[in-house]
Amino acid sequence: MTVTEYERAPEIVAEGYDSATAAGLKALWETEPGIKGWFSTVDHKEIGIRYIVTAFAFLVAGGIEALIFRLQLAGPELHLLGPEQYNQLFTMHGVTMILWYAFPVLTGFSVFLQPLLLGTRDMAFPRLNAFTYWVFLFSGIFLYVGFALGSVPNAGWFNYTPLASRPFNSGFGIDFYALANILLGISTTLGSINFVVTILRERAPGMSINRLPIMSWGTLTISVGLIFSMPSVSLAFFFLWMDRRIGTHFFDGSGETQPLLWQHLFWIWGHPWVYAIVLPAISMISQILPVSCRRPLVGYTALALATVMTMVLGFGVWVHHMFATGLSSMALAFFGAVSILIVIPSAVSFFGWIATIWTGRPVLNTSFLFCAGFIIVFVIGGVSGFMTGSVPVDWQLTDTYFVVGHIHYVLIGWNLFAVMAGIYHWFPKMTGRLLDERIGRWNFWLMFIGFNVGFFPMHISGLLGMPRRVYTYPEGMGWDTLNLITTVGSYVFAIGFLLLIVNVVVSRRRGAIAGPNPWDADSLEWSTPSPPPPYNFVVIPAVASRSPLWEERLQAPENRSSIGEGMVLDHGKEIAATSAIDAQPEVILKMPEDSILPLLTALALTGVFAGGLGPMWWLVAASAVIALALTCVWLWPRDRLAQTARPHP
Amino acid sequence: MSELVLENRRLPTGSIGKLANGYWGMICFILTEAALFIYLQFAYYYHAVQPHQGPWPPEGIPSMRMALPNTILLLASSFVVWWGEHGTKHGRRSHQLLGLGIGFLMGAVFLGVQGLEWQNKTFGLTSGAYASLFFTVTGFHMAHVVVGLFLLLAVTVWSFLGYFGPARSAYVSIAAIYWHFVDAVWITVFFTLYLTPRLGLLWAAP
Ligand code: HEM
Numbered sequence: 001m002t003v004t005e006y007e008r009a010p011e012i013v014a015e016g017y018d019s020a021t022a023a024g025l026k027a028l029w030e031t032e033p034g035i036k037g038w039f040s041t042v043d044h045k046e047i048g049i050r051y052i053v054t055a056f057a058f059l060v061a062g063g064i065e066a067l068i069f070r071l072q073l074a075g076p077e078l079h080l081l082g083p084e085q086y087n088q089l090f091t092m093h094g095v096t097m098i099l100w101y102a103f104p105v106l107t108g109f110s111v112f113l114q115p116l117l118l119g120t121r122d123m124a125f126p127r128l129n130a131f132t133y134w135v136f137l138f139s140g141i142f143l144y145v146g147f148a149l150g151s152v153p154n155a156g157w158f159n160y161t162p163l164a165s166r167p168f169n170s171g172f173g174i175d176f177y178a179l180a181n182i183l184l185g186i187s188t189t190l191g192s193i194n195f196v197v198t199i200l201r202e203r204a205p206g207m208s209i210n211r212l213p214i215m216s217w218g219t220l221t222i223s224v225g226l227i228f229s230m231p232s233v234s235l236a237f238f239f240l241w242m243d244r245r246i247g248t249h250f251f252d253g254s255g256e257t258q259p260l261l262w263q264h265l266f267w268i269w270g271h272p273w274v275y276a277i278v279l280p281a282i283s284m285i286s287q288i289l290p291v292s293c294r295r296p297l298v299g300y301t302a303l304a305l306a307t308v309m310t311m312v313l314g315f316g317v318w319v320h321h322m323f324a325t326g327l328s329s330m331a332l333a334f335f336g337a338v339s340i341l342i343v344i345p346s347a348v349s350f351f352g353w354i355a356t357i358w359t360g361r362p363v364l365n366t367s368f369l370f371c372a373g374f375i376i377v378f379v380i381g382g383v384s385g386f387m388t389g390s391v392p393v394d395w396q397l398t399d400t401y402f403v404v405g406h407i408h409y410v411l412i413g414w415n416l417f418a419v420m421a422g423i424y425h426w427f428p429k430m431t432g433r434l435l436d437e438r439i440g441r442w443n444f445w446l447m448f449i450g451f452n453v454g455f456f457p458m459h460i461s462g463l464l465g466m467p468r469r470v471y472t473y474p475e476g477m478g479w480d481t482l483n484l485i486t487t488v489g490s491y492v493f494a495i496g497f498l499l500l501i502v503n504v505v506v507s508r509r510r511g512a513i514a515g516p517n518p519w520d521a522d523s524l525e526w527s528t529p530s531p532p533p534p535y536n537f538v539v540i541p542a543v544a545s546r547s548p549l550w551e552e553r554l555q556a557p558e559n560r561s562s563i564g565e566g567m568v569l570d571h572g573k574e575i576a577a578t579s580a581i582d583a584q585p586e587v588i589l590k591m592p593e594d595s596i597l598p599l600l601t602a603l604a605l606t607g608v609f610a611g612g613l614g615p616m617w618w619l620v621a622a623s624a625v626i627a628l629a630l631t632c633v634w635l636w637p638r639d640r641l642a643q644t645a646r647p648h649p
Numbered sequence: 650m651s652e653l654v655l656e657n658r659r660l661p662t663g664s665i666g667k668l669a670n671g672y673w674g675m676i677c678f679i680l681t682e683a684a685l686f687i688y689l690q691f692a693y694y695y696h697a698v699q700p701h702q703g704p705w706p707p708e709g710i711p712s713m714r715m716a717l718p719n720t721i722l723l724l725a726s727s728f729v730v731w732w733g734e735h736g737t738k739h740g741r742r743s744h745q746l747l748g749l750g751i752g753f754l755m756g757a758v759f760l761g762v763q764g765l766e767w768q769n770k771t772f773g774l775t776s777g778a779y780a781s782l783f784f785t786v787t788g789f790h791m792a793h794v795v796v797g798l799f800l801l802l803a804v805t806v807w808s809f810l811g812y813f814g815p816a817r818s819a820y821v822s823i824a825a826i827y828w829h830f831v832d833a834v835w836i837t838v839f840f841t842l843y844l845t846p847r848l849g850l851l852w853a854a855p
Contacts (some may be wrong), residue, residue: 005662006661006816007661008660008662125674193674197677227677227681227684228680229684231681231688232688234685235685235692239692239785242785246774247774248775250692255778256696258695258696258778265692268688585658585660587660587661587663587668588660588662589662589663589664590663637807637820642662642663643812644817645813
C-alpha cells in the first residue's frame with residue numbers, strides 16, 4: 001500500500017498538448033468509452049453539453065406548446081382547444097420555459113465554461129456536478145410523466161393559492177408541479193454551491209478577483225443569490241404539497257390560513273430567479289462582445305459591480321409582482337421605488353456595451369449579430385419593465401398582454417438571444433468545428449424579425465385591454481389583426497430557431513475545423529485545443545491580466561501571464577486551489593474519478609419525490625434509505641484523495 | 650506577478666482543514682439552510698401578525714417544561730462536539746471518540762424529548778394554521794437534527810476506524826460546523842415559538 005502523500009512542491013514545467021505529460025494526464029482524466037463511462041462521467045465539459053442539450057429539448061417542448069395555443073389565438077372564437085386544455089398548455093409552457101429551459105441552459109454554459117475560463121481542470125465537486133445534472137433531468141421527466149398521464153398543472157406558472165389548493169384543484173397536476181419543482185430546487189441549490197466554491201477557490205494562480213472573467217461574475221453573483229432565495233420557493237411548494245396531500249392548513253383558504261403568503265414566498269424567490277435567468281446571459285454578452293469588437297470590455301469594474309448590484313436590489317422588489325393585491329401604500333411606494341432604481345445597473349451594462357462597440361472594430365459574424373439584437377431587445381424589455389415597475393401604470397397593465405409582451409422581451413431577448421450568441425461563439429470550442437455563417441445569418445434575421453413581429457404587438461393588444469390567460473376572445477374588440485400578426489410572427493420565429501438545429505446537425509459533421517482560437521479571443525478557454533482534452537490544461541496557467549491571450553498587444557513584456565509553463569499536477573487527478581481574493585496557490589486538491597453513484601443517488605432521490613404523490617410512504621421510506629446508503633458509500637473517506645490520516649504519521 | 654506565482658513552494662495535498670473544498674461547500678450549504686429557516690419563521694410571523702378571531706397562539710402558549718432543558722442539552726452538545734474536534738486535531742484519540750460519540754448521544758436524547766413534546770400536544774398537524782406551522786417548523790428542525798446525527802455517527806465510526814487524526818481531519822470539522830448550525834438555528838426556533846408569545850409580541854386580539 002502506498003503511503004498517502006500529504007505535501008509536495010509541484011513541478012513547474014513547460015509542456016505542450018502533444019507531450020508525454022499530456023498523454024499521462026489524458027490517461028488519468030479520460031472517461032472510459034462505452035455505456036458505463038457514459039453514465040458515470042464527471043467531466044464538466046460532457047455534463048455542460050448535456051445540460052445545454054437537455055435544456056434545448058425542454059425549449060422545443062415548451063415552444064411546441066406555445067405554437068399550439070398561438071394557433072388557437074390566431075383569430076377570435078376559435079375552438080382548437082377547450083378552456084381547460086388551454087390552461088394546461090400555457091401553464092406547462094411557462095413552467096417548462098422558465099424553470100426547465102431558461103436557467104438550466106445557462107447552467108450548462110457555466111458548467112462547460114467556468115473551469116476553462118478559470119484555468120482549472122474540473123468543477124470543485126465533480127460528482128456533485130453530475131448529480132445535479134441527473135436530478136435536473138429527472139425532475140423534468142417527472143413533470144412530463146405527469147403531463148403524459150393527464151395530470152397537468154393548470155394554475156399558471158406562479159400557481160396562486162387558493163386556486164392551486166386542493167378544494168379548488170383536484171387531481172395530481174399541481175402535485176407533480178410542486179414535487180418536480182422541489183427536486184429541481186435541490187439541483188439548482190447544489191449546483192450554485194458548486195459554482196461558488198469553484199469560482200472562489202479554483203482560479204488559476206494570479207487570477208485575483210479583479211481579473212475574474214466577466215462571465216464568472218454573472219455566475220458567481222446569481223449562485224450566491226440562489227443560495228439565499230431557492231429555499232423560499234421550495235418551502236412554498238412543500239407547504240402546498242402538505243396542504244394538498246397531508247391536510248395541513250397554510251394557504252388553502254379555510255379558517256385562518258393565508259393564501260397571500262404563497263405569493264410572498266413565491267416572489268421572494270421569483271424575482272431573484274428572473275435575474276438568475278438573465279444575469280449570466282448578460283455577462284455572457286459581456287464576455288463575447290469584446291471579442292467581436294476586437295478590444296477589451298469598456299467599464300469592466302462598473303459592469304461587474306452592476307451585476308452584483310442588480311442581484312442585491314433584486315431581493316427588494318418581489319412585491320412589484322403583487323401591486324394589485326391590496327397592500328398598504330407604504331409597501332407599494334417602497335417596492336415601486338426599488339423597482340425603478342434597478343434600472344440603473346442595467347443602464348450601466350448597456351452603456352458599457354455601446355462604448356465597447358463604438359470604440360472597437362466589430363466583426364459582423366452571427367455571434368455579433370445576436371449580441372447586437374440582444375442589446376436592442378434589452379432596451380425595449382427594460383423600458384416595458386420600467387413601465388410596469390411604476391405602481392399606477394401597473395394597475396392598468398397587470399394581467400394584460402402587455403405583461404406577456406414584457407416577459408417575452410426579457411426572457412427571449414435577454415436569455416435566448418444571449419444563448420444563441422453563446423452557441424455561435426462557443427460551439428467551435430465544444431465540438432472543434434465552426435457553425436455555418438450563411439445559415440447563421442438566416443437564423444438570426446428570421447428569429448429577430450419573427451420575434452419582434454410576434455411579440456411587439458402584444459404590448460398594443462395589452463394596452464387595448466386584452467387580458468392574458470384567456471383561451472379565446474370575441475370578435476370586434478379590435479384585437480383580431482394584432483393577434484393574427486402575433487401568431488404569424490411566432491411561427492417565423494420558430495422557423496428561425498429551427499435553422500439553429502439544422503446548422504448544428506450539419507456543422508457537427510461538415511463544419512470548418514476551428515482550431516484552438518478561431519475568433520482570436522482573449523480568455524483562457526481559447527488557449528486549449530478544440531475540443532479541450534479531458535484534463536483541460538497540461539500545465540496550470542498563471543494569469544497576470546484580464547485578457548491573458550491578448551497580452552502581446554496590451555501588456556508590457558514583464559507583466560505577462562504564463563500559459564505554456566506552470567504546475568503539472570499529475571500524481572493522480574489533481575487541481576490547484578488558490579486563495580479566494582488574490583488567487584495564490586494554497587493546496588493541491590485530489591479529484592474523484594468517474595462514478596455511477598451520482599446517477600444512482602439521483603434516481604433514489606427521485607423515488608422519494610415520486611412517493612410524495614400518493615403519498616406512498618413505503619416508496620418514500622425505501623428510496624430514502626437507499627439514497628442514504630449510497631451517500632454513505634459516496635462520501636466514504638479515501639486515502640487516495642488524502643482525506644484520511646492513515647497510516648498515522 | 651508571474652514569478653511570484655510560479656515559485657516552487659511546498660503545498661499540502663488533499664482535503665486539509667479549512668482548505669478543503671468540502672469545508673467551503675458545507676459553509677455554503679449552511680447558508681442556504683439558514684435561509685430556509687428564515688423563510689419558515691417568516692411564514693410563522695406572517696400568520697401571527699394577521700388579524701385573528703382569538704388569541705395567538707390559538708392553542709395557548711407552548712410550555713417550556715421540556716423545551717427549556719432540552720435547549721440547554723442541545724447547546725451543551727455543541728461544546729462536547731467541539732471538544733472532540735479539538736481532540737482530533739491534536740491527536741488525542743480518546744477525546745476524539747468521546748467528544749463525537751457523546752455529542753451524538755446528546756443529540757439523540759434531544760430528538761427523543763422532542764418526540765415526547767409532540768406526543769403531549771393536544772392538537773395535531775392538521776388542526777389549523779398554527780398547528781400546521783408548529784409541527785412543520787419543529788419538524789424541519791428535527792429533520793436537520795437527524796441529518797446532523799447521521800454526520801456525527803459517520804465521523805464517530807470513521808474515527809473508530811482510525812481515519813482521522815492530526816494530519817487530516819476535515820470531515821470531522823465539516824460535521825462539527827453542521828452540528829453547530831443545527832444548534833444555533835434551534836435558538837431562533839425556540840425564540841420564535843416559545844419566547845415571542847411570552848413577550849407579548851404577537852398577541853393580535855380581534
Ligand atoms: C415560440 C416562442 C414562444 C411563443 C409563441 C410564446 C407565446 C406565449 C404566449 C402567447 C403566452 C401567453 C399565454 C396566455 O397568457 O394565455 C406565453 C406565456 C408565457 N411564456 Fe411564452 N412564448 C414563447 C417562448 C417563450 C420562452 C422562450 C419563454 C421563456 C424563456 C417563455 C416564457 C413564458 C412565460 C413564463 C409565460 C407565462 C405563463 C403563465 O401565464 O403562467 N415563452 N407565451
